[in-house]
Amino acid sequence: MSDAEGAEEAQFQYRGNRLGMPEHGPGSVPGIGRRMVGLVLDWLLCVLVVSAIVGGAGGDPAATSSASSATLLLFAVYTALMLSVFGTTLGKRITGTDVASTGERPLPWPVAMVVRTALLCLVIPAVVYDLDHRGLHDRAAGTVTRRL
Template structure:
């Protein structure tokens, strides 16, 4: 084996090396029965992160408004509280937060691909608020918070 070939396989990661050996992973969402493109397909990571930033900015603005005239040291803590409450209420009722709606995303339950029940929206949001579960992904780009709540973010 040429050194360049060995270094190239190391740099491209285990997925690329497995695909070179003949493993077929398919597209993201194939194992979940989702389409490859269009409505109902796995939401792209960039849109998900963008929606999170929009939601966080909205929650920080609301927290700032709630704390107007008071000391502002705890604004981030209140923003997290507002974020958790907003996420539970919006995902549990309409299936998307304001940021997800603006960017054309929705959270659905995998068992039937309908709206996520409120108790599962609570589990998902609490895990998302802890941050670490959201940073652990599977090969379908689902965070641990989505896996444990039986949900997936899809395009509208």
């Protein structure tokens, strides 16, 4: 372990303390479970919308692939737009979370939300996270998920 990593861990007391966030209550960093439930709710909403538009795929692999691509595209547009305008999505709102800027990146808010969403759709950046439970998508965009 390097000296920088040791110093970083020494400063760590709870999720979000290094970002100036409270340990509990509004403004604190939620656990992974709450964030995953919000993500699943948003994904299911997009699946329902795409299914209503294109109908059931049945057993046709081409239709299933097309519906999956449409769902991912809708999810990306929906997430980036909702986060840009409201700072939260329906799934996040139901789970009592939103996304806030940490001020560490000079990106305009809508650009940060597009970067964050694009990396979220790649999945891997979202599942690799730090002590503050910020995924690589949050770190790249200079954002953090917090409780409402």
